[in-house]
Amino acid sequence: MRVHLLLLLTMCSAVLVASVAGTRSYSLRGEWRVRSGNGSLELPGMVPGCVHSALLQQGLIQDPYYRFNDLNYRWISLDNWTYSIEFKTPLNISKWQKVNLIFEGVDTVSSILFNNVTIGKTDNMFIRYSFDITSIIRDVNSIELHFQSAVSYAAQQSKAHTRYEVPPNCPPPVQKGECHVNFIRKEQCSFSWDWGPSFPTQGIWKDVRIEAFNICHLNYFTFSPKYDSTAQEWNLEIESSFDVVSSKPVGGRVTIAIPKLQTEQTYNIELQHGERIVELVVKINKNIAVETWWPHGHGNQTGYNMTILFELDGGLNIENSAKVYFRTVELVEEPIKGSPGLSFYFRINGFPIFLKGSNWIPADSFQDRVTSDVLRLLLQSVVDANMNALRVWGGGIYEQDEFYALCDELGIMVWQDFLFASALYPADQRFLDSVRTEVVHQVRRLKSHPSIIIWSGNNENEAALMMDWFLINPLHLKIYIKDYVTLYVKNIRELVLAGDTSRPFIPSSPTNGAQTMAEGGVSHNPNSNHYGDVHFYNYICDCWNWMVFPKARFVSEYGYQSWPSFSTLEKVSSKNDWSYNSKFSLHRQHHKGGNKEMLHQAKFHFKLPQSTDPLRKFKDTIYLTQVTQAQCVKTETEFYLRSRSEIVGGKGHSMGALYWQLNDIWQAPSWASLEYGGKWKMLHYFAQRFFAPLLPVGFEDRDVFHVYGVSDLHTDCNATLTVRVHTWSSLEPLCSLVMGPFVIKAGQAVPLYKEPVRKLLGCGNCTRKSCVLSFYLSTERKLFSPTNYHFLSSPKDAVGLLKAQITANITQQGDTFVFDLETSAVAPFVWLDVGSIPGRFSDNGFLMTEKTRTVLFYPWKPTSKRELEQSLHVTSLTDIY
Numbered sequence: 037m038r039v040h041l042l043l044l045l046t047m048c049s050a051v052l053v054a055s056v057a058g059t060r061s062y063s064l065r066g067e068w069r070v071r072s073g074n075g076s077l078e079l080p081g082m083v084p085g086c087v088h089s090a091l092l093q094q095g096l097i098q099d100p101y102y103r104f105n106d107l108n109y110r111w112i113s114l115d116n117w118t119y120s121i122e123f124k125t126p127l128n129i130s131k132w133q134k135v136n137l138i139f140e141g142v143d144t145v146s147s148i149l150f151n152n153v154t155i156g157k158t159d160n161m162f163i164r165y166s167f168d169i170t171s172i173i174r175d176v177n178s179i180e181l182h183f184q185s186a187v188s189y190a191a192q193q194s195k196a197h198t199r200y201e202v203p204p205n206c207p208p209p210v211q212k213g214e215c216h217v218n219f220i221r222k223e224q225c226s227f228s229w230d231w232g233p234s235f236p237t238q239g240i241w242k243d244v245r246i247e248a249f250n251i252c253h254l255n256y257f258t259f260s261p262k263y264d265s266t267a268q269e270w271n272l273e274i275e276s277s278f279d280v281v282s283s284k285p286v287g288g289r290v291t292i293a294i295p296k297l298q299t300e301q302t303y304n305i306e307l308q309h310g311e312r313i314v315e316l317v318v319k320i321n322k323n324i325a326v327e328t329w330w331p332h333g334h335g336n337q338t339g340y341n342m343t344i345l346f347e348l349d350g351g352l353n354i355e356n357s358a359k360v361y362f363r364t365v366e367l368v369e370e371p372i373k374g375s376p377g378l379s380f381y382f383r384i385n386g387f388p389i390f391l392k393g394s395n396w397i398p399a400d401s402f403q404d405r406v407t408s409d410v411l412r413l414l415l416q417s418v419v420d421a422n423m424n425a426l427r428v429w430g431g432g433i434y435e436q437d438e439f440y441a442l443c444d445e446l447g448i449m450v451w452q453d454f455l456f457a458s459a460l461y462p463a464d465q466r467f468l469d470s471v472r473t474e475v476v477h478q479v480r481r482l483k484s485h486p487s488i489i490i491w492s493g494n495n496e497n498e499a500a501l502m503m504d505w506f507l508i509n510p511l512h513l514k515i516y517i518k519d520y521v522t523l524y525v526k527n528i529r530e531l532v533l534a535g536d537t538s539r540p541f542i543p544s545s546p547t548n549g550a551q552t553m554a555e556g557g558v559s560h561n562p563n564s565n566h567y568g569d570v571h572f573y574n575y576i577c578d579c580w581n582w583m584v585f586p587k588a589r590f591v592s593e594y595g596y597q598s599w600p601s602f603s604t605l606e607k608v609s610s611k612n613d614w615s616y617n618s619k620f621s622l623h624r625q626h627h628k629g630g631n632k633e634m635l636h637q638a639k640f641h642f643k644l645p646q647s648t649d650p651l652r653k654f655k656d657t658i659y660l661t662q663v664t665q666a667q668c669v670k671t672e673t674e675f676y677l678r679s680r681s682e683i684v685g686g687k688g689h690s691m692g693a694l695y696w697q698l699n700d701i702w703q704a705p706s707w708a709s710l711e712y713g714g715k716w717k718m719l720h721y722f723a724q725r726f727f728a729p730l731l732p733v734g735f736e737d738r739d740v741f742h743v744y745g746v747s748d749l750h751t752d753c754n755a756t757l758t759v760r761v762h763t764w765s766s767l768e769p770l771c772s773l774v775m776g777p778f779v780i781k782a783g784q785a786v787p788l789y790k791e792p793v794r795k796l797l798g799c800g801n802c803t804r805k806s807c808v809l810s811f812y813l814s815t816e817r818k819l820f821s822p823t824n825y826h827f828l829s830s831p832k833d834a835v836g837l838l839k840a841q842i843t844a845n846i847t848q849q850g851d852t853f854v855f856d857l858e859t860s861a862v863a864p865f866v867w868l869d870v871g872s873i874p875g876r877f878s879d880n881g882f883l884m885t886e887k888t889r890t891v892l893f894y895p896w897k898p899t900s901k902r903e904l905e906q907s908l909h910v911t912s913l914t915d916i917y
């Protein structure tokens with residue numbers, strides 16, 4: 037089946053020159069009618085949108101995220117709903133040769149009637165559907181979409197697959213989800229995940245419109261810049277697709293112009309009747325220096341305006357514009373001296389880059405709530421935390437165009453999974469055909485974005501298969517492997533390589549990359565430290581012990597849970613819910629044993645909250661889970677960062693750290709560093725520090741304290757290292773050692789300093805329990821690293837730690853607020869919380885070793901000094917004892 041596509045980045049508004057030529061577009065966004073299966077409910081519903089949102093907007097249900105509503109509203113997803121609309125055609129139908137009805141996205145299973153005629157069916161929410169309605173459109177028309185519950189459809193499909201099971205059948209009971217999601221091409225986490233609720237939505241989730249045209253119509257155009265290193269020039273490959281209805285060939289010319297690069301080229305084209313693809317290569321003027329697109333922290337995100345003008349017979353002009361960015365990406369997999377296996381790192385514009393970042397999940401169960409403001413806020417927080425990369429995880433969706441446009445603009449590299457996650461999948465022809473259409477569509481839609489630097493076939497399915505997560509019948513292993521290779525290697529990979537040669541493809545994450553391919557598409561151990569990427573989780577061992585972590589080439593998932601702040605939970609709970617072991621707290625935890633694991637990890641180093649006031653104790657526990665998570669992910673990330681340039685015991689050259697997970701889909705405990713609504717957890721502030729371009733990493737190895745300098749700078753730098761020994765009982769450092777300057781090479785992690793802990797303690801005349809270390813780097817160019825610290829004992833054993841009285845004096849300065857803090861004692865994990873006032877601090881969750889410190893607050897909505905003063909709550913570690 038040929039699929040018609042929407043243009044990316046820009047509007048595709050064909051300019052109507054003569055009344056007989058060109059395209060007229062009529063939007064069907066807006067209010068439709070929504071009806072439940074037996075007609076007992078009938079209500080208006082917005083398109084794009086879904087049934088849940090329509091019910092909520094009409095006041096027929098409460099906030100679906102409130103308390104236990106995910107279970108209360110299960111009936112919505114189990115019913116079969118109908119969307120309908122009647123409209124008068126604004127076009128004079130007799131004037132148009134062809135009329136199409138186009139859905140950019142239908143969620144998910146429906147049969148579509150136009151004027152009572154069935155025009156087609158849908159069963160894949162990631163496909164664009166186009167239906168020819170030329171012969172049935174009238175002056176007054178009706179459209180009906182008869183949806184089938186995604187849950188009942190998935191069950192039917194699974195039942196029909198009789199030869200062997202395709203596990204898992206159902207999610208673990210703790211997730212309170214629906215079964216057989218692997219049988220439907222729909223957002224996989226919409227049937228629940230270990231951080232998210234089950235809301236299998238129904239609706240028309242993207243744009244819908246009618247397009248009428250004469251002579252010919254531009255379906256899509258897409259492009260990709262390629263660097264020809266022999267000729268040392270950029271070529272821009274452009275592909276456009278036309279639907280030509282004229283019986284005579286349509287001639288004309290196409291002009292592509294990039295004014296800033298003094299590039300303009302004109303080609304003659306002739307289009308025959310039918311679907312036609314036009315491929316052009318534009319050579320970029322060699323005399324003008326092309327500024328390349330760089331990831332955040334490595335340079336500018338320069339892009340160039342391009343226009344493309346088709347001037348066709350009959351006065352038909354079609355003009356489009358788009359932003360073109362130039363960059364190259366290579367995935368380097370080559371032997372490393374002293375280490376078995378292959379490297380696994382990215383070179384952007386020829387420069388090796390360490391990927392620092394996190395994993396992206398859908399920002400809401402109801403996509404109609406994900407506005408461009410929501411996306412901008414979350415993605416701005418990504419770069420504000422010094423990240424340069426996100427992995428768009430395979431259990432979610434191919435994100436909106438706006439998401440990728442923002443990543444282009446902000447310099448966020450995107451690792452894009454195809455949407456298959458943590459399961460085995462069917463590979464019958466019908467399923468494959470649907471996936472093939474999906475892949476071709478999505479690759480075309482997204483490939484012009486420089487931010488996407490890699491495609492990955494799925495999330496964890498190779499590991500699930502080869503490490504036997506689902507205890508499959510060994511007799512069937514061969515079939516499962518064959519199905520796996522058929523789906524990801526023989527279909528998805530081939531389609532991606534045919535449609536896009538401008539970025540690499542790996543069949544899964546984690547995978548062994550080239551080694552996986554050498555083994556025929558599946559590796560016996562896809563999580564090897566010597567090849568490709570790994571995912572790593574361990575909630576049992578003490579996370580302050582870096583020896584727990586894998587010295588792998590690239591870690592694309594790792595993390596620890598925490599609870600979101602009280603102000604976030606308060607919005608979806610009531611008084612009875614506010615304790616750590618309430619029914620609500622258990623209900624929201626979708627990871628088995630998760631709440632216990634958080635306390636288990638906390639207890640290694642901290643005293644558990646002692647307050648006799650239940651609410652205080654709940655809030656303190658939330659705080660402690662955030663401290664624990666931040667400290668765990670810090671230790672782990674710093675281990676990966678410092679493993680960048682060394683091989684130890686045959687392992688190392690780590691070039692990526694993407695922790696699980698960036699954002700939340702609702703208000704619940706999870707691995708996220710950003711809460712639902714965008715509030716920064718303590719981990720996000722930690723990330724801002726540990727992902728800084730210049731960072732000193734401290735750790736202990738057999739009672740010797742080491743400091744590495746980690747640089748993401750493009751030039752070598754001379755840095756001075758300052759190490760301070762503080763006693764818990766005094767705001768004056770006991771001693772301060774200044775060392776260097778050291779040369780820290782560009783893009784390297786190098787050992788700078790080591791000293792037996794005993795000697796450091798001697799300098800301060802103190803003990804492990806009474807002292808703590810802080811350290812930072814400074815360069816001649818006055819560039820400072822964040823101040824890092826190292827605990828010499830668990831804070832629960834600290835001697836001399838006093839209750840700190842911390843006061844804040846708030847003043848307004850333009851759009852920001854200045855918080856002048858003053859403490860009476862050294863205070864670990866100082867946490868400033870202004871409740872539900874949206875915004876973020878310049879720093880938070882820090883160790884306060886000096887009497888005063890100034891922190892800025894950047895509000896996301898107008899607020900006042902008064903409001904901030906009233907909401908501010910300052911917590912540090914001793915407050916919870």
Ligand SMILES: *[C@@H]1O[C@H](CO)[C@@H](O)[C@H](O)[C@H]1NC(C)=O
Nearest residue numbers: 072073074075076077111115
């Ligand atoms: C219609 O369906 C709803 C939801 O499934 C159900 O609660 C209701 O009883 C049904 N009404 C009739 C009249 O069958």
Ligand SMILES: *[C@@H]1O[C@H](CO)[C@@H](O)[C@H](O)[C@H]1NC(C)=O
Nearest residue numbers: 073074114115116184185188
């Ligand atoms: C929804 O439609 C499916 C398929 O036609 C049917 O099996 C199921 O019973 C319907 N569900 C309800 C609640 O009507």
Ligand SMILES: *[C@@H]1O[C@H](CO)[C@@H](O)[C@H](O)[C@H]1NC(C)=O
Nearest residue numbers: 055056127128129130131132
């Ligand atoms: C529609 O177009 C046809 C053919 O051009 C013309 O005869 C007719 O009058 C038009 N009708 C209206 C309502 O404009």
Ligand SMILES: *[C@@H]1O[C@H](CO)[C@@H](O)[C@H](O)[C@H]1NC(C)=O
Nearest residue numbers: 149150151152153176177178
């Ligand atoms: C659609 O078909 C139904 C039953 O076949 C009929 O009752 C109805 O009037 C038709 N509607 C239109 C707009 O033709």
Ligand SMILES: *[C@@H]1O[C@H](CO)[C@@H](O)[C@H](O)[C@H]1NC(C)=O
Nearest residue numbers: 327328330334335336337338
């Ligand atoms: C980035 O852009 C700024 C402002 O346009 C310019 O001054 C600077 O030279 C650019 N940097 C690079 C590396 O191109």
Ligand SMILES: *[C@@H]1O[C@H](CO)[C@@H](O)[C@H](O)[C@H]1NC(C)=O
Nearest residue numbers: 295296340341342357358359
């Ligand atoms: C590029 O295009 C955008 C959007 O059309 C426009 O706002 C901007 O001014 C253009 N820039 C230049 C340099 O022409």
Ligand SMILES: *[C@@H]1O[C@H](CO)[C@@H](O)[C@H](O)[C@H]1NC(C)=O
Nearest residue numbers: 751752753754777778779816
């Ligand atoms: C570092 O400092 C030394 C001595 O001060 C100087 O010779 C050298 O050029 C500097 N290197 C860099 C990269 O700035």
Ligand SMILES: *[C@@H]1O[C@H](CO)[C@@H](O)[C@H](O)[C@H]1NC(C)=O
Nearest residue numbers: 770797798799800801802803
């Ligand atoms: C070191 O500490 C001991 C015991 O607290 C004290 O007696 C001694 O004077 C201290 N020495 C220095 C140099 O501060």
Ligand SMILES: *[C@@H]1O[C@H](CO)[C@@H](O)[C@H](O)[C@H]1NC(C)=O
Nearest residue numbers: 843844845846847854856858
């Ligand atoms: C708060 O800061 C302002 C401005 O710096 C200053 O005038 C004022 O005295 C401070 N107040 C307190 C209580 O420290």
